[in-house]
Amino acid sequence: MSGDRLIYLPLGGAGEVGMNAYVYGYGPKGRERLILVDLGVTFPDMDGSPGVDLILPDIAWLEERKDRLEAIFITHAHEDHVGALGHLWARLGAPVFARDFTARIAARKMMEAGQPVEEIETVGLAPEAVSAGPFEVQFLPVSHSLPEASALVIDSPAGRVVHTGDFKLDLAPGVGEPFDEALFEGLGQKGVKVLVCDSTNVFSPHPGRSESSLPAAMQALIGQAPGMVVATTFASNVARLRTLAQAARECGRSVCLLGRAMQTMVRTATEAGLLHDFPPTISPEEAGDIPRENLMLIVTGSQGERRAASAQLARGNYMGLSLKEGDLFLFSSMTIPGNERGVLRIVNQLAERGIDVVDNTTGAYHVSGHANRPDLERMHELLRPRMVVPMHGEHRHLREHAKLAAARGCATAIAPNGTMLDLTGDAPQPAEQVETGRLYLDGGAIYGALDGVLRERIRMALNGLVLVTLLIDEEGEPLGDPWTDCQGLPKRGRSRRELAEAIEAELAGELGRTGPKVLADDDKLIEVIKRRVRQACVDEIGKKPEVVVVVSRLAD
């Protein structure tokens, strides 16, 4: 056994918030048996990934070693932990283990992607354990912002790792298990070698608040609202849906859930037996018949997503329901950095129509699902690990969390995606640097950054595009003038002529001066045309566009 080692390798989720994918391995160097924890997505934006549907972790390293992969474990059902499973499972082909609620969502992902649902295996809480090669893995309940979030206890011959997943220390989370201090303290007493730990809220200085701190303020707000009340939050935050729905009922309002994800999550939670005390809800049709002061809608789209119920209600109506002056719209949520513009668009559309908007500025209507700084310290205290490896955070979070751990006397290391750590000894040792990256799911295709697809799209968006087609006749002479089509460019430039005409005139002149040697050489000819088009555009519109040239030669 002396040559065996325990390794940790984040392929996603470390150095970013999103697309979590963490590999653990145990065995002889280069022949470790492997497990994967989580396989999530991150979301695209116009700046870096226009037109993309989802961003997935590049798991090429693991795919090349799939014969050594024993199992995949999913800690919880958030998209950034399970969203890539359907799209990438076929590349890995290992059994997937999760708790009931998570397994149901995972099975849905597999089904939608045409993958074998029976590869999903439902696991109970510890002490139930999954044997995966040299590893024994148990699920521990933690509180988070959706049901059945779990930490994993990962035992190997080299010792015990606790992988927290996403967690907070909520003693009254509403739905699901409260945080069980005694359980974690007990683990700590038995000895934990490595704590691999959520870092998201390391910059939040105050202890996190409980879901149970919300109902009073919500009831006060809803109780004094004269018209309809609409609240939005993440659909997967089933405890929040319950808190909101119960507050509405306390105020004598019927509750209607809107949005596809909302339906899915509530149905799944119900099927998993988690929603025994959820108030009855009504359909959108029934909601239309109820006086608005007796109605509360709970809707999707808290992040400003353009097609979700919130955005549609802000623009006009959704499922036949619409808001009007005097109604109240509550964001029971926080805005993820990068989504501010979309959220403010909705707020302003609502304001334009005289609807009062309340958000979480005061902290009264939302609590985070992640452990704040003092809560992280508490977790360190309970588990007393020899090493702490921060995960689930941007680089600034990982660094701050590592400083926190070091200040408490723990060995620690900052391991962003691609940094393999050797955890065999008493301190994490950087072992290897692995190529990682992002895959882009776009319609039915998946491609990587090196394919250049997004670079081309971004360039077209920034610079516009000029298409030039030119015919060369059997004698090698231009046949007629070149034809130009402009996309994403101003119609007219400085000369006041149409831009396409101005370019064509310049090109005709240029080709008149071009000798037979260049005319006979596609590459040279295309280069001459591109240069002339760019110069003509600089003259006309003060900017160089992208240029595509098609030269068609008539056969001799």
Place this chain on the structure above:
Amino acid sequence: MSGDRLIYLPLGGAGEVGMNAYVYGYGPKGRERLILVDLGVTFPDMDGSPGVDLILPDIAWLEERKDRLEAIFITHAHEDHVGALGHLWARLGAPVFARDFTARIAARKMMEAGQPVEEIETVGLAPEAVSAGPFEVQFLPVSHSLPEASALVIDSPAGRVVHTGDFKLDLAPGVGEPFDEALFEGLGQKGVKVLVCDSTNVFSPHPGRSESSLPAAMQALIGQAPGMVVATTFASNVARLRTLAQAARECGRSVCLLGRAMQTMVRTATEAGLLHDFPPTISPEEAGDIPRENLMLIVTGSQGERRAASAQLARGNYMGLSLKEGDLFLFSSMTIPGNERGVLRIVNQLAERGIDVVDNTTGAYHVSGHANRPDLERMHELLRPRMVVPMHGEHRHLREHAKLAAARGCATAIAPNGTMLDLTGDAPQPAEQVETGRLYLDGGAIYGALDGVLRERIRMALNGLVLVTLLIDEEGEPLGDPWTDCQGLPKRGRSRRELAEAIEAELAGELGRTGPKVLADDDKLIEVIKRRVRQACVDEIGKKPEVVVVVSRLAD
């Protein structure tokens, strides 16, 4: 005089934060003599305006009435108030009035755009007044986040308007005049008909803090920093530059200013005689020779701008200077909504290199330049206007500010861009709805939203582009197979063939089935080709691209 009216018309800045442009008029309906207050820009983003340099207000309404325009007044030198002057002045052709510092910046804008600098006239503070048709206009000093910000007193035969510009109530702003309560109280006693008022911070519940609240915390922070300190803020916030530089000097550090805007602003403020107590600064070359613990850089790029000094330092170095582990980077600024991603990119790049980043989370290192809610109430109290018209804010800000004014018993109205108000009577009356919008400055061209340029760019970015060229011979038959070029699309699709080849094969088949009638009709032929390309792409990559078809017909 009985038919004369006083009107207010925002062409930009009301219903958004940015591109301020407010028209006032007095005279017979439809023949009012006009003045314009401010002519600013707003900044583009990938979501809505890819490739654009600046966004300007569409002033077509005013341009069509330029014979009635008496003058342009600029309240202060921020880009969202003066940035469009050079680009749009020629369309208006009226004299421009501003105070010294603002006039210098305005003159620079005119010069850079090749416009006549002599149209800028420097005006002193009230009681100096500018006569502009039926209006008498005076500049009042207000505190803000740059020197010589001004409110305007606009007198007309129908009464007095106070247009606040951007302001806060700072009694010790460091550079420039403290807020002069007595001055505004005196105005209130003489009678103010209308207060047209900054709304930016109406949601900030606590009284605004003074620039003078910052030095102690800054000195504490800088004093305990072991390495180099870098601070970033808006270059135009000359008072902040002074606060930072003085704190550095107190801690025994030499100060170096980095970034083009920083140089411009400090030089302009010096020329305007505003910086008599600014500590001496050193050049980047000199900075390179000083021990890092004795150095403080004050740099541009607080909003994450990719080409500014902050971003360059985060990526590596700027002007030969670079940061390393143990250095400190201070954001003495707030992040404007929409800029979060760019700012976090810098923070994470710095964290990766072991540099400590401090931002304004605690409120200790930045104060806002806008009046908070209690400060707005104080302004209402001092001026005791009959009407309050909220400006300078998104719709949610205007609405909240109007509610605040109404609660205090003032007549008020929400007037977003394009809503003309009649202010002649005792309450603002909506008078007319005017077409407004945005103009996009892009290289040397200016175009509007209706030109479709940005729509084309965004579609290419979201969907990719397929270019098809087809030759039709003298007999009306396809000459060879169509040629396809793909931009911003995956190289291969489901069939594993190259996408272009797969499309070409489909097109060849389609054209083989296409009859002479369609082949003879460009529109129909192009439609057939587009449909087939889209279908082929749906089959191959699960998505419909943009398609451009060029049909070249050989002459008979």
